[in-house]
Amino acid sequence: MTKTIILIPSRLGASRLPNKPLLKINSKSLINHVYEKGKSTNIGDVYVATGDKEIFDEVVRNKGKSVLTLKDHFTGTDRIFEAYKQLNLNDVDYVINLQGDEPLIDTEDIINLNNLAIKNNSDIATLACKLDSKNNENQNIVKVVCNKNIEKEQFSSAECFLRVVGTKKFENIYHHIGIYIYKVTALEKFINLKQSSNEIEFKLEQLRAIDNNMKIDVIFANSVPIGVDTDEDYMEIKKLMEYKS
Numbered sequence: 001m002t003k004t005i006i007l008i009p010s011r012l013g014a015s016r017l018p019n020k021p022l023l024k025i026n027s028k029s030l031i032n033h034v035y036e037k038g039k040s041t042n043i044g045d046v047y048v049a050t051g052d053k054e055i056f057d058e059v060v061r062n063k064g065k066s067v068l069t070l071k072d073h074f075t076g077t078d079r080i081f082e083a084y085k086q087l088n089l090n091d092v093d094y095v096i097n098l099q100g101d102e103p104l105i106d107t108e109d110i111i112n113l114n115n116l117a118i119k120n121n122s123d124i125a126t127l128a129c130k131l132d133s134k135n136n137e138n139q140n141i142v143k144v145v146c147n148k149n150i151e152k153e154q155f156s157s158a159e160c161f162l163r164v165v166g167t168k169k170f171e172n173i174y175h176h177i178g179i180y181i182y183k184v185t186a187l188e189k190f191i192n193l194k195q196s197s198n199e200i201e202f203k204l205e206q207l208r209a210i211d212n213n214m215k216i217d218v219i220f221a222n223s224v225p226i227g228v229d230t231d232e233d234y235m236e237i238k239k240l241m242e243y244k245s
Contacts, residue, residue: 011079098110101229127176
């Protein structure tokens with residue numbers, strides 16, 4: 001039976017919203033909301049990977065599992081690979097990299113990502129949803145261009161990722177959701193590649209894979225999660241979650 005674990009990279013040093021993982025919504029930190037979302041999928045064990053003792057303590061204090069990594073990593077994927085190696089797990093086939101700032105990501109979308117990646121023997125897979133045209137020039141919303149219409153096919157491969165659409169016309173372009181599932185062998189290959197010039201220029205680590213001819217499969221998500229990147233995002237998601245409760 002194929003086994004998957006979920007690793008959540010988290011750090012305090014986000015430039016746009018410092019101490020983001022520890023911000024509270026309904027008296028619970030953002031990182032613990034995401035941790036509980038991962039647990040609720042029942043896919044497998046869930047760990048927060050962090051280089052910050054404050055985040056580690058926050059997760060453990062709330063009866064969660066966490067791995068203390070080196071503080072400085074180029075990307076969240078590099079951080080989760082260190083956590084995976086520390087855990088010394090020999091029976092895991094896939095690792096899900098769940099972003100620590102999307103507490104409203106749909107549990108069913110995470111489960112669907114896991115199931116379809118395993119079914120299609122994906123090396124790397126991710127989620128995308130409908131793109132609202134008003135966000136075409138919003139650099140905080142990453143776009144993915146696919147080979148096929150994933151709303152119909154549910155599954156395709158990524159041609160490219162970009163931050164701004166500009167004047168180009170794309171047939172199958174979607175709002176990328178920053179969650180990935182890696183076959184363990186693909187994860188190890190990825191983190192041993194040098195950061196590509198496109199990755200550095202556009203600040204999109206998935207371009208390291210694309211630039212090295214590593215295929216990324218894209219699976220359609222029905223929900224549009226809200227990431228927390230700025231204080232305005234935090235206030236918006238706080239209102240939503242507190243209203244729902």
